Amino acid sequence: MLALLLAAQLSGNAAPGYLYRATLLQAAPGKILEVVEMWRSGWPGLRGSGDEPPVAMRHSQGDRWDLLLIFPMASFEAYFAGERVARRRKAQDADRPRLDRLREDVAWQEDVFVDGPPLEALRKAFDGAGFFHVEMFETLPGRGRDLHREREMENTYAKVVGQPENLIFTRVSGAPWDLFTVGAYRDLKHYAESSDVPEAKAAEAARAAGFEDAKHIGPYLRTLIALHHDTLAVAMK
Numbered sequence: 001m002l003a004l005l006l007a008a009q010l011s012g013n014a015a016p017g018y019l020y021r022a023t024l025l026q027a028a029p030g031k032i033l034e035v036v037e038m039w040r041s042g043w044p045g046l047r048g049s050g051d052e053p054p055v056a057m058r059h060s061q062g063d064r065w066d067l068l069l070i071f072p073m074a075s076f077e078a079y080f081a082g083e084r085v086a087r088r089r090k091a092q093d094a095d096r097p098r099l100d101r102l103r104e105d106v107a108w109q110e111d112v113f114v115d116g117p118p119l120e121a122l123r124k125a126f127d128g129a130g131f132f133h134v135e136m137f138e139t140l141p142g143r144g145r146d147l148h149r150e151r152e153m154e155n156t157y158a159k160v161v162g163q164p165e166n167l168i169f170t171r172v173s174g175a176p177w178d179l180f181t182v183g184a185y186r187d188l189k190h191y192a193e194s195s196d197v198p199e200a201k202a203a204e205a206a207r208a209a210g211f212e213d214a215k216h217i218g219p220y221l222r223t224l225i226a227l228h229h230d231t232l233a234v235a236m237k
Contacts, residue, residue, distance in 0.1 A: 017115040019073040020122075022169065022180070023054075024065040026108040032066050034105050039067070039236060044098035049091035050084055052119070055126045057134075062231030064108070068134065070169075072119050112174035117167050125167055129184035130235045131191055135166075136180040138227040144170075144178055147224045151181055153209045154217065160205035161197045164190075191232075 027035045038044055039056055046053055052072035059066050073079040092099060116122065139147045148170060155165040166181035185191040197205075202214040211217050222228075 017170075018118050018122075019075050019079070019172065020114050020116050020169065021071040021073055021174075022112050022114055023067075023069045023071065024063075024110040024175075025067045025069070025106050026064055027066045028105050028107040031105040031107075035067065035102070036236065038098065038102055038105075039069070043069070044102050045088070045092040045095045047091060047095065049088045051079075051088060055122060056236045057132050057233040058236050060232045060234050062134075062233075063136070063229045065110075065231070067236075068231075068233065070116075070122070072122075073113075074119075110175045112177050112180075113172040114169035114180070115172055116169040122167060125164075125182075125184040126235070128186065130187050131185045132233040132235070133183040133185070133191060134180060134231040134233060135183075136177045136229045136231075137225045138176055139178045139224060140226050143224045147179055147221075150221055150224060151179065153211060156209035157205045157211070157214075157217070160208055161194070161201060163194050 025035065036058065039054075043054060054069040054071040056067055056069045059068075078084070137147060148168065151166060151168050155168075158165050164184055166183045169180050169182070171178045183191070199214070206212070206214040206217060211220065
C-alpha cells in the first residue's frame with residue numbers, strides 16, 4: 001500500500017513538496033459545536049502520537065463542509081514509518097472514547113492527500129489570518145499542469161496588486177479534487193480590497209502575470225476545469 005501511495009505522489013501534476021492530508025467534515029445535525037470543541041481541546045488521537053497538529057478553518061458560506069482541517073504529514077515515507085505508526089496507534093487507543101464520539105458527531109467526511117507549501121509557510125499564513133477563500137478544482141483531462149501554472153500566474157497578479165498569494169495544494173490521492181488553493185486574509189475587509197484595484201493597474205498586473213488582461217483571468221481558468229467550488233471560511237483560534 002505504501003509503495004502505491006509513493007508512486008502516486010511521484011506521478012502528480014507538480015513536483016513533490018510537503019505532504020498533507022486535507023479533511024473536510026460536515027457535522028451531524030446539532031453537533032457542530034461538539035466537533036469544534038474537539039479541535040480546540042486537541043484533535044482526537046493526536047496527543048502523544050508524534051504527529052503535527054492540523055490547521056483548521058470553519059465554513060462561513062459556500063460548499064457543504066463545516067470544517068477544513070489540514071494535517072501535516074511531511075511525506076508518506078515519514079508518516080508511515082514503523083515507529084510513527086506504532087506511536088499513532090498507541091495514542092489512538094488511549095483516546096478511543098473521543099475518537100468514537102467524533103465518528104458519531106460527523107455526518108460526512110472527505111479526505112485528499114496533497115502536495116503543498118512548506119509547513120512553515122502554511123503556519124505563517126494561518127497564524128496571521130482570520131478569513132479564508134478556498135477554491136477547489138477538478139481539471140479537464142490533461143490540463144492539470146496548466147491549472148497549476150494558472151494558479152501560479154494568479155499569485156503573480158496578486159503580488160503585483162498587493163494582495164496575499166494563494167497557498168496551492170495538488171492532489172496525490174484520495175478525493176477527486178485535483179487541486180485546491182487557500183487565500184489567507186486578515187478579515188473580510190482585507191479580502192474585499194481586490195475590488196479597489198484601479199482598472200489600469202489590474203490590467204498591467206494581469207499582463208505581467210501572463211494573462212491577456214484582467215478581464216480574461218476568469219474565462220481562461222474555466223478553459224481548464226470541469227468543476228469548481230468556492231468557500232469562504234473563518235479562522236478557528
